[in-house]
Amino acid sequence: MPAYQVFNRTTGDSFTCNGDQSVLKAMEAVGKKCVPVGCRGGGCGFCKIRVLEGDFECGKMSKAHVPPEALAQGEVLACRIYPQADLTIECVPQPVDAVVEQATRAKQTTTRAMR
Numbered sequence: 001m002p003a004y005q006v007f008n009r010t011t012g013d014s015f016t017c018n019g020d021q022s023v024l025k026a027m028e029a030v031g032k033k034c035v036p037v038g039c040r041g042g043g044c045g046f047c048k049i050r051v052l053e054g055d056f057e058c059g060k061m062s063k064a065h066v067p068p069e070a071l072a073q074g075e076v077l078a079c080r081i082y083p084q085a086d087l088t089i090e091c092v093p094q095p096v097d098a099v100v101e102q103a104t105r106a107k108q109t110t111t112r113a114m115r
Helices: 023-029 068-072 096-114
Strands: 003-008 014-018 048-053 056-058 075-077 081-083 087-091
Touching (some): 003 023, 014 023, 023 081, 068 075
Parallel strands (some): 003 087
Antiparallel strands (some): 003 014, 048 075, 048 087, 056 081
16 A cells, blocks of 8 residues: 655644554554544544644544535544545644534443443
8 A cells, every 4th residue: 555645734743654554543552632532433523623724534533523515624533534646735723612512422422331
């Protein structure tokens, strides 16, 4: 599988990501912390980034966190995109209250699943 360079405009650094690896997994593998991490499955919306340049494939993402108009502007979840070329990304800052609300919801979901 080919490897691509991902340049993070927010932090000014870059890392390598294989085409079969999510951008979030590649970020984590090299210790980059651009975005908060939640469910890693496209449901919580924590790891939202904006792709400024480059081609990628998308896995399934929550439309509540990435509605079609946001996707059209390159906003995606790092856990659900796979590069098909070199990418330039930037982190999308989330309001603190949104992060707290998402964390509370994620914790409640996890607690219910464990019962």
